[in-house]
Each structure stands twice: as C-alpha cells, then as structure tokens.
Amino acid sequence: MRWLVLKDLQILKRSPLQLTLLVVYPVVIALLVGFAMTGGQEQTKVALYSQIPASESLGLGGEEVDGSEIRNQLCGRVECIEADSASDAKKMVESGEATAAVIVPEDLGDKIRSLASLNPESPEIQIIVNGSDAVESQVTDDRVEAMLSEANLLLAKRLSEGAKDYLDLILKGGQFDLLGQKIEVLGLKKSEQILRQIEPKLPPGTDKEQLARAVRFAHLATDNLDLAGPLLTAITEPIKADKVEVGDEAPSLDTYAIGVTVAFALMFVTVLLVAGSLALEKEENAFTRLTAGLVGRGWIIFAKVGLGTIVGTGVALILLAGLGLFIGIEWGRAPFWLLAIVFGAAAFAAAGAALGAAAREVRAATLAAVMISVPVALLSLVPDDAVGPAIETAINLVSAVFPFRPALDAITGGLELSGPSQWLPLLHLTVLTLAYGALARLALRRF
Amino acid sequence: MTGENPALAARGVSKSFDGRSALKGVDFEVGPGEVVALIGPNGAGKTTLLSILAGIAEPDSGEVAGDGVAWVPQQAALYRRLSVQENLLLFARLQHDAGQTDENPSLMVKRMLDLTGLAERAADRVGTLSGGNQQRVNIAIGLMAGPSVLLLDEPSVGLDPAQRERLWGFVLDLVREGTAVAFSTHDIQEAERYAERIVAVAEGEGIFSGTADELRQAVEAGGARSEDLETSFLAFLRERGH
Ligand SMILES: Nc1ncnc2c1ncn2[C@@H]1O[C@H](COP(=O)(O)OP(=O)(O)O)[C@@H](O)[C@H]1O
Ligand SMILES: [Mg+2]
Numbered sequence: 048m049r050w051l052v053l054k055d056l057q058i059l060k061r062s063p064l065q066l067t068l069l070v071v072y073p074v075v076i077a078l079l080v081g082f083a084m085t086g087g088q089e090q091t092k093v094a095l096y097s098q099i100p101a102s103e104s105l106g107l108g109g110e111e112v113d114g115s116e117i118r119n120q121l122c123g124r125v126e127c128i129e130a131d132s133a134s135d136a137k138k139m140v141e142s143g144e145a146t147a148a149v150i151v152p153e154d155l156g157d158k159i160r161s162l163a164s165l166n167p168e169s170p171e172i173q174i175i176v177n178g179s180d181a182v183e184s185q186v187t188d189d190r191v192e193a194m195l196s197e198a199n200l201l202l203a204k205r206l207s208e209g210a211k212d213y214l215d216l217i218l219k220g221g222q223f224d225l226l227g228q229k230i231e232v233l234g235l236k237k238s239e240q241i242l243r244q245i246e247p248k249l250p251p252g253t254d255k256e257q258l259a260r261a262v263r264f265a266h267l268a269t270d271n272l273d274l275a276g277p278l279l280t281a282i283t284e285p286i287k288a289d290k291v292e293v294g295d296e297a298p299s300l301d302t303y304a305i306g307v308t309v310a311f312a313l314m315f316v317t318v319l320l321v322a323g324s325l326a327l328e329k330e331e332n333a334f335t336r337l338t339a340g341l342v343g344r345g346w347i348i349f350a351k352v353g354l355g356t357i358v359g360t361g362v363a364l365i366l367l368a369g370l371g372l373f374i375g376i377e378w379g380r381a382p383f384w385l386l387a388i389v390f391g392a393a394a395f396a397a398a399g400a401a402l403g404a405a406a407r408e409v410r411a412a413t414l415a416a417v418m419i420s421v422p423v424a425l426l427s428l429v430p431d432d433a434v435g436p437a438i439e440t441a442i443n444l445v446s447a448v449f450p451f452r453p454a455l456d457a458i459t460g461g462l463e464l465s466g467p468s469q470w471l472p473l474l475h476l477t478v479l480t481l482a483y484g485a486l487a488r489l490a491l492r493r494f
Numbered sequence: 495m496t497g498e499n500p501a502l503a504a505r506g507v508s509k510s511f512d513g514r515s516a517l518k519g520v521d522f523e524v525g526p527g528e529v530v531a532l533i534g535p536n537g538a539g540k541t542t543l544l545s546i547l548a549g550i551a552e553p554d555s556g557e558v559a560g561d562g563v564a565w566v567p568q569q570a571a572l573y574r575r576l577s578v579q580e581n582l583l584l585f586a587r588l589q590h591d592a593g594q595t596d597e598n599p600s601l602m603v604k605r606m607l608d609l610t611g612l613a614e615r616a617a618d619r620v621g622t623l624s625g626g627n628q629q630r631v632n633i634a635i636g637l638m639a640g641p642s643v644l645l646l647d648e649p650s651v652g653l654d655p656a657q658r659e660r661l662w663g664f665v666l667d668l669v670r671e672g673t674a675v676a677f678s679t680h681d682i683q684e685a686e687r688y689a690e691r692i693v694a695v696a697e698g699e700g701i702f703s704g705t706a707d708e709l710r711q712a713v714e715a716g717g718a719r720s721e722d723l724e725t726s727f728l729a730f731l732r733e734r735g736h
Contacts, residue, residue, distance in 0.1 A: 050587045054573065054580070061575040061619070336571035336635070339550045341588045 051342065051350035052357070055324055059358070065320070073312050073362045077369025080308045094139040094148035095122070096130040099155060133173075140175050148175040301374045305367070306459035307428065312366050313388065314395050314424055314451055317359035318416045321351050321399030325487075326412035329494055344491045348400050348484055355396025356389060363388045377462060384461030387469060390476040391454030395420075397483035398450055404490035420449070427452040450479045501526045501674045502560030502643045507553045509542055516542045519556065520700040522693060524643055524676045529669055531685030532678040534695040535731070540678035541568060543695065544645045547676070564641035568648045570628040571635075574621030578631055581620055582606050585635045594639040606634040610664070626657030630664060637668070644668065646677035650684060662688055682724045694727075696736040 059065060128145055130136035136148035150173040158170035220232050328334040328347065338344060367376060367384075399416060406412035427446040434442065446452035457472035500523040509517040517539045524530050532540050545551040547558060548565030572581050586599035586606075595602065607613040610630040612623075620628060629649055636644060649665070650658045666688070669675055679685055685692050686706040694702035694709070702709055706723070713726040 050584055050591070054576065054584050057580060058573060058575045331573055332567060332569045332571040333573060334571075335550070335567050336585070337588070339548065339565060339567075340594070341585070341592050 048342070048346050048350050048353070051337075051347065052354050055350070055354045056357075058324075058327075059320075065323075069316060069320075069358065069362055070365065072316065073366035074369050076308055076312055077366050077372075080304060081370055081373030092126045092128055092145045094130045094136040094145040095127045095151075096133055096136040096148065097151040098153040099151055137175050140177050143177065146177060149173070150175070302459050302463040305370055305374060305376065305462055306455050308370065309363050309366055309388065309458050310391065310451060310455040311424060313359050313363050313391050313454065314420050316362045317355040317392050317395035318399040318402065318420045319413055320358055321355040321396045322403035322406065322412040322416040323409050324354060325351050325400050325403030326406055326409045329407045330409055334494060345488055348397075348404075348487045348491065351400045351403075352393055352396040352480070352484065355399055356392040359392030359395060360385075360388050363392070380461060380464070383469060384458055387454070387457035387461040387473065390473050390480075391450060391457060394450035394454065394476040394479045394483070397480045397487065400487035401483045401490060404487045404494060407494060420451070423449045424451040427455065447475075448479075450476055453479065499526070500524060500560070501528075502547060502558075502563055502676070504543070504547055504553075504558045505556055507543065507546055507556035507558065509539075509546060509551070509554050516698050517546070517553070518698045520695060520698070521703075522547065522676075522700070524560075524674050526642065526674055527669065527672050528674050528691065529666075529689050530674075530676045531689035531692045532676060532695065533680065533682055533685045533692055533727075534678075535680055535736075537697075538680075538695045539698040540680075540695060541647055542698075544647050544676070544678055548645050560643060562640070562642035563645060564636040564639060564643070565645045566633050566636040566647065566649065568651065570620070570625075570632040572620045572628060572631055575619060577617050577619055578612055578623070579603060579607070579616040581631060582634065586638055589638050597638075602638055606638065609637070610634045624657060625652050626661050629653065629661055633665070637673075641673065643674045643676065646675060648678050648680070650679070650681070658684075682727050686723060696731055696734075701731075701734060701736075 059069075128139065130139060130148065133150050136145075136150055139145040140148045152171065152173070155170050155172065158168045161168045161170075216232055222229055222231055325347075328337065334347075337347060342350075370376065371378075398420075402415050402419065403412045406415050423445055426442050427449070429442055453472040453475035456467045457469050457476060460467045460469035460472065502522075502524040504520065504522040506519045506521065507517055508515070508519050520539070520543060522532070522543060532543065534540055542551065544565065546553045547560075548563055549558070550565060573584075576584070582603040583599060586595075586597075586602040589595050590597070590599050590602075597605075607616050610627075610633075612627060612630060615623065615627070620631060623631070633644070633646065633649070636646075644665075646665070650661060653661060665675060665677075677689075690705070692702070692704065692706055692709055693700060702712060704712070710723060710726070713723070713730040
C-alpha cells in the first residue's frame with residue numbers, strides 16, 4: 048500500500064504543471080484573501096441609545112467627562128443613528144438598518160465614579176450585534192472594541208491616580224472615610240517603627256495596647272488586600288461591554304474567511320488529484336496488473352485516499368501559513384483544525400476516488416471533479432435566509448452529501464473556540480469518507 | 495496434443511459478458527517449455543482466455559489447472575512518468591509484499607535490468623522508451639516471480655519488424671532457460687514463425703489445435719488453395735461460418 052502512495056508522489060513530482068498548481072494555488076489564494084481582508088473597510092452604522100443626559104458630568108479625579116463627550120468619541124469612529132429606546136435600537140440591528148447598537152445605561156456615570164471608591168462596580172454598556180452576518184459583525188466588533196479600549200485607557204489613567212492614594216495610605220498611614228466613619232490607618236512604615244521600638248524593651252505581658260494596635264493594623268491590611276483585586280480589574284478594563292447577539296451564531300469573519308479559503312483549496316486539490324490519479328491507473332493500463340494478485344481493489348482506493356489526505360493536508364498547511372501572515376491564526380488550536388483538515392481531506396479524497404473510478408479517464412475525471420465540486424461548494428455557501436424554503440432544502444441536501452459544508456464547519460470550529468461545534472461535522476465527514484469509498488469500490492468493479 | 499503433464503491446462507472454459515458469449519467451451523494446454531500461439535481475429539476471445547488462464551478472471555464454467563503462471567497484459571502496464579528502475583522497483587516490492595517472491599526487491603531490479611539489457615536506460619522514463627523496450631520492461635515484471643508459464647497477450651502489437659525481431663530474441667532466450675510461453679496474436683505469420691503449436695479461436699470457439707503444417711493441411715483439405723497461409727486461414731474461417 049505504502050509503495051502505491053510513494054509511487055503516486057513520485058509521479059506527482061514528475062508532473063511540473065500539477066506540482067506548480069499544488070504549491071502556487073494555495074499561496075496565491077492566501078495572498079488574495081489576505082489582502083482582501085486587510086483592505087479598506089467602510090463606515091459602519093451603529094444605533095446609539097444613551098440614557099445619560101448630555102449635560103451630566105462624569106467627574107473623575109480632577110477632570111470632567113460629560114455625556115456628549117462620550118457620544119462624540121463613539122460617533123467619530125462609526126456612523127451613529129440615534130435610537131429612541133433600547134428596544135428601538137435592537138430593532139434597528141435586527142432589520143439590518145444598523146450593524147450594531149450601543150446602549151449606555153443611566154447609571155454608567157455612578158459606576159464610573161465608583162471605580163475611584165472602595166466599592167468599585169463595573170460600569171457596563173450593552174452592545175447588540177447581528178451575529179448572523181459574520182462579515183458585518185466582525186467589522187462592528189473591531190470598531191466597538193477600539194472605541195472601548197480608548198475609553199478604558201482614559202479611565203485607567205484616572206483610576207491609577209486613585210489607586211496611588213490608597214497605596215500611600217497603607218504605606219504612610221493617615222485617615223480615610225469608610226461609610227461615613229473616619230478610620231485611623233497606622234501605615235506600614237509606622238508599624239515597623241513601633242515594633243522596632245517595642246522589641247528591645249518589652250518584658251512579656253506588658254504594652255498590651257501597642258500590641259493590639261499592631262494586630263488591628265494587620266487586620267486592616269488584610270482587608271485592604273481584598274480591595275486590591277477588584278481595583279486592579281477595574282484598572283485594566285474599567286468599562287465592560289455586555290455583548291448580546293441577535294440572530295444565529297456565526298464564527299468571526301477571520302475564522303470564516305480562513306475556513307472557506309482552506310476548505311475550498313482542500314477540496315479543489317484533493318478531489319482533482321485523487322480523481323485524476325485513480326483514472327491514471329486505468330489509462331496507464333496498470334490497474335489490470337495491480338489487481339492481478341498484487342493489490343486488492345479496496346487497498347488501491349485506500350492508497351488513493353491516503354495520497355489525497357497527505358497532499359491535501361500539506362497544501363492546506365501551506366495555505367494557513369500564508370494566511371497567518373495577514374490574519375491571526377490560533378496556532379494553539381492546531382490539534383483541532385489539523386484534525387478537521389485531515390478528516391476533510393480524507394472525505395474529499397474518497398469523493399475524488401469515486402469520481403475517478405466512474406470516469407476512468409484522466410481528462411474526464413478532472414473535468415467532472417471541477418464541474419461537480421465547484422458549484423456544490425458555492426451552493427454550500429449560500430446563506431439559509433437568502434433563498435426560499437424549497438431551494439433551501441435542496442441546497443441543504445446537496446451540501447450534506449458533498450464534503451464541503453461539513454469540512455467548512457469542522458475547520459471553522461477547529462479554528463475558533465466560539466465557532467460551530469466540531470464533533471458533528473467530523474462524524475459527518477467520516478460517514479461521507481466511508482460512503483464515497485464504498486461507491487468508489489463499487490465503480491472499480493467495472494473499471 | 496502435448497505430453498501427459500501439461501504445465502497449464504484449461505478444459506471447457508466458457509465466459510460471457512452481459513449475456514454475450516465471449517468463450518464457448520474452449521480447451522487449451524501448454525506443455526513444459528513449450529511455445530504455443532493463440533491466434534484469431536480481433537474479438538475472438540484471446541484476451542479473455544489468457545486472463546482466465548492467468549487466474550485474473552473467473553470462468554463461468556470449465557476448469558483451469560496449473561501454477562507458476564505469469565501474465566503480461568496486452569499494452570505495457572507501466573507508469574510512463576516513472577523511470578524503468580522505478581517501475582521495476584515498484585512491482586518488485588508489490589510482488590514481494592504479496593508473497594509472490596522472496597527475492598530482495600533491489601536485487602530483483604538489478605537482475606531484471608541485466609536480463610532485459612536495459613541497465614543503461616534504468617534512469618530513463620518509460621514514456622521515452624521505444625515500444626519494444628517498453629514491452630521488455632512489461633515482460634520483465636511478469637518474469638519477477640520466476641514463472642514456469644508466461645502468458646503474453648499480443649506482445650508485438652505496434653512494434654516495427656526490427657523491434658519485433660529483438661523482442662522475440664529476448665523471449666526465446668527465456669524459453670531456452672525452460673520457461674513455457676503462450677502468446678496471442680492475430681498475425682498468423684508470427685505464430686507460424688515462433689510457435690511450436692498453434693491454437694486458433696474464432697468467436698469464442700476453439701477451431702484448431704496443431705502445428706503450422708497441420709493447420710496448412712487442414713486449410714487445404716477444406717478446399718482452399720494458396721501459397722499464403724494467412725489468406726488460406728481466412729478462407730478456412732469463412733468456410734466454417736465465421
Ligand atoms: N470486460 C468486458 N466486458 C464486456 N465485454 C467484454 C469484456 N472483455 C471482452 N469482452 C467481449 O468479449 C469478446 C472477446 O474479447 P477479447 O477476449 O478481448 O478478444 P480478443 O482479445 O481476441 O480481441 C469481445 O466481443 C469483447 O467485446
Ligand atoms: Mg485482446
């Protein structure tokens with residue numbers, strides 16, 4: 048079996064046109080997709096509903112920030128549409144009029160101010176995006192994220208000044224106000240001095256008061272340490288965005304684009320290669336000799352599927368490496384997307400074997416591979432809600448019997464934790480691999 | 495017919511494809527070290543009979559007995575983009591793994607290169623070889639397992655007379671070493687020249703078995719007279735209704 052795969056790799060090496068295609072194709076595709084995705088982005092429309100009066104001041108430290116300033120900041124980056132209420136804003140997103148809505152709650156100012164107190168509360172704004180459109184929702188995500196991080200940077204600067212005051216208090220001691228009560232804080236430095244003074248002259252059992260003060264300080268210090276936790280999170284990310292998606296869940300644009308590109312290249316390369324390679328066995332007349340007691344027909348198919356899986360996975364990896372220059376790829380999730388690519392390659396290879404066995408001629412097999420796989424792949428990309436129910440059913444049926452859609456789902460699921468679940472597509476691909484393998488075996492009877 | 499212990503024998507072999515009969519109860523024998531020609535027009539059933547003799551195809555009825563049979567397909571069953579050496583090595587490995595030979599594949603390749611006289615062209619792609627040399631490589635693969643009977647399906651089709659001559663020189667060397675050969679051809683002169691015995695088939699029926707002289711006599715007894723055996727044979731076929 049391995050000799051057959053080795054032989055096919057040798058033949059591939061001798062076929063300059065095919066080899067060039069196998070390497071150049073994924074690289075060109077990676078470059079095209081990469082440039083397209085990092086290229087210009089148009090203004091996004093965002094529905095804004097702010098419950099803060101324009102005049103309300105969000106005082107922080109010494110400087111003032113008011114409601115209209117927040118609005119200006121947001122609307123400088125995106126095109127704002129005023130909404131009359133939270134539900135109005137949500138409707139705008141659902142109807143597609145706006146790609147996202149930002150709802151600023153009335154208590155944002157209070158919460159921002161609380162960050163500088165001992166009971167910091169996370170200020171939250173609500174963001175509503177339409178999750179069913181991966182392209183739009185990603186662009187919106189980026190915009191809102193940029194806006195938030197800018198606002199957060201501003202707040203962090205103010206807050207770190209507040210944090211410094213607390214640290215000074217603990218260090219040097221002094222008075223501070225806790226729920227209306229004035230509390231004396233000794234401070235680390237003074238405690239140290241006191242303990243030093245007591246140490247040499249202290250007979251056991253005396254100076255109870257001093258000792259008690261030290262103990263009280265220790266107690267207070269522990270309490271203050273508890274405060275450090277929320278204070279620090281507040282500093283790193285003062286305003287939290289509570290993101291709500293309406294519509295179906297979709298992976299992020301990057302993931303989706305990588306998924307489509309990889310699945311398409313994987314399909315193209317694998318189906319074509321295996322279909323052509325199996326038909327070549329017939330054309331070179333070698334099939335009769337191989338099956339004359341040397342290799343079983345099932346093993347020939349197995350070898351071809353193995354060939355397609357190896358080469359397809361290799362091409363997909365070149366492609367991913369190329370895309371990685373433009374787009375963040377989670378290399379830490381490699382085991383997941385690699386699994387998806389291998390399973391996808393095997394399913395495409397099995398489909399290619401069935402085509403090659405049916406076509407029997409390299410030219411016919413290659414033509415059939417292109418004519419069948421490309422339209423089916425494009426059909427699989429048509430969004431569900433873009434067509435009527437009858438056509439949708441037909442498309443789903445076609446997508447289910449060809450490995451493109453499950454391969455795409457498995458790959459996007461492998462690329463991103465929040466992407467679609469991987470296990471069902473992987474199972475689907477396994478079933479398709481076995482089914483197409485069996486079909487190919489059947490077609491080889493009349494090869 | 496031949497001796498008591500044929501190297502390969504078929505009795506009453508029949509085979510049909512999709513209800514159409516390709517072989518109708520044909521008998522065929524090859525004695526040890528014998529050269530037998532299987533002649534007949536295109537579509538007579540020669541390839542079908544040889545593949546049944548080789549055990550590649552199952553007959554619908556009839557029996558085949560014999561072992562150490564190797565079969566060489568009609569057209570060169572080789573990968574044209576691979577070199578002579580790579581083709582030989584591939585099939586040596588496959589035959590080794592299939593348990594058909596114990597010989598080390600690399601040593602086998604060397605031996606076959608020497609045997610075919612193609613050692614100097616070992617690195618050349620098969621696609622660049624002449625038809626005669628391709629056929630040598632094709633036959634060499636059949637010889638790897640050291641068969642006692644070699645079945646050649648139209649080995650000289652597409653070769654010019656000089657190439658054909660050299661190919662037969664190679665095959666007859668094998669015969670001298672003790673290998674029996676059965677070959678199919680639609681060229682009666684080739685049969686007459688190289689075979690000790692001729693078996694004729696037409697439309698799936700065995701219609702003659704004997705020496706070239708016996709065939710000539712049978713043809714003349716049928717009334718046809720000609721200097722040319724081929725013309726006479728065609729007349730003989732017509733007379734028998736084929
Ligand atoms: N695999 C097959 N399927 C259908 N018909 C076949 C097949 N192989 C041979 N035949 C038919 O059987 C007959 C004998 O063919 P073949 O043995 O190839 O003849 P020859 O080798 O003498 O030219 C022909 O009519 C041919 O069409
Ligand atoms: Mg034939």
